[in-house]
Amino acid sequence: MTVRQPHPIELRSYEILRSRVDLSPMPPLWRAVAERVIHATADLEYAVDIVTREEHLRQGWSALRSGAPIVTDERMVAAGITAREPLCHADDPAAARMARAAGITRSAAAVRLSYSEVGPGAVWVVGSAPEAISEIITRGVQPALVIGMPVGFVGASEAKEALRASGLPQLSNVSEKGGSAVAAAAVNALLYFDPANDDRGGRA
Numbered sequence: 191m192t193v194r195q196p197h198p199i200e201l202r203s204y205e206i207l208r209s210r211v212d213l214s215p216m217p218p219l220w221r222a223v224a225e226r227v228i229h230a231t232a233d234l235e236y237a238v239d240i241v242t243r244e245e246h247l248r249q250g251w252s253a254l255r256s257g258a259p260i261v262t263d264e265r266m267v268a269a270g271i272t273a274r275e276p277l278c279h280a281d282d283p284a285a286a287r288m289a290r291a292a293g294i295t296r297s298a299a300a301v302r303l304s305y306s307e308v309g310p311g312a313v314w315v316v317g318s319a320p321e322a323i324s325e326i327i328t329r330g331v332q333p334a335l336v337i338g339m340p341v342g343f344v345g346a347s348e349a350k351e352a353l354r355a356s357g358l359p360q361l362s363n364v365s366e367k368g369g370s371a372v373a374a375a376a377v378n379a380l381l382y383f384d385p386a387n388d389d390r391g392g393r394a
Contacts, residue, residue, distance in 0.1 A: 203229050211237050219247035223361065223379040230375035239363040246359035250313050250335025251380045258334050259308040260377060262315045263297055263322040270374025273381040276315070279303040294325075301325040313380075316340055317373030320349030327356045336360045337376045339368035 204225065211234050213221045220242060227236045254260070260276040262268045268278040279285050279300040288299035297319035304312075310332035316322045316339065323338045338353045340346045343366055350362040361376055 200229070207234075210234060213237060217244035217247075218385070219251060219380070219383060220244055222383050223247065223376050226375045226379035227372055230371050233367070235365075235367075236363065236372075239365050239367065240361065241354060241364060242361040243359075246335060247361065247380065249359050250337075250361075251383055253311060253313060253334030254380055259312040260315060261301075261304045261308060261312050262317070262373075263300065263340075264318045264370060266370035267315055267317040267373050270371055271315070271377055271381070273378065277304055277308060295319070295321040297321040298325040301329060301331070305329055305331045313337070313377065315373050315377050317368060317370035320345035323349040323353050327352060327358065333358060335380075337373055338362045339373045339376065341367060341369035341372070 207225060207228055211228070213224055216224060223242070224237055224240055227240065228234060260271060260274055262271070262276045262278045264280045265278055268276045280297070282300065282303060285296050285299040285303055288294070288302065289296045292299065298321050301322050302325065311334050312331070313335045314326055314331065314333050315337045316326070318340050320340050320342070323336070323340065326333065326336055336353060336358050338350050338360060339362060340349060346368060347364070347366050350364070353360050353362050
């Protein structure tokens with residue numbers, strides 16, 4: 191989607207990664223996401239921790255190619271997405287007012303504000319707030335894809351499990367690991383995926 195020239199250090203990082211774990215049996219988009227997440231974290235366990243379906247990733251990738259909005263749950267995730275300007279209402283005073291009035295978390299309020307702005311078909315990216323995943327599920331936002339990878343010992347694994355059970359097109363991980371850098375890396379993998387280079391994991 192976006193042509194870029196990787197830095198030599200990045201190229202060397204991918205060489206080392208591929209010498210330590212063989213992801214070549216994976217479908218191309220799944221491999222691209224897994225490699226970029228491992229590259230961002232130096233954590234090889236993501237090779238078996240990520241859960242998705244290639245058709246879900248294909249739907250998200252196609253939506254991004256068509257200009258679908260990207261919505262994030264926090265500014266740190268938004269800052270890590272390098273090719274597009276995402277929407278993030280996490281710091282919006284309106285979200286704080288809605289949260290107080292409705293008796294919900296600020297993250298849930300931000301989802302409501304964002305959905306009122308973007309409507310169906312967006313790519314939603316969650317790296318911090320399990321409550322955002324819960325709200326995405328209950329509000330019926332009709333996403334192109336939900337990347338749900340919040341980190342933490344309280345509620346994160348459960349929220350990701352609920353996302354997988356929801357039937358929504360999704361990418362998540364099983365463990366308590368995750369975070370803003372991981373979620374951003376996953377969406378960046380889709381933004382930079384080039385089918386002509388899928389022998390290199392879709393890296394462009």
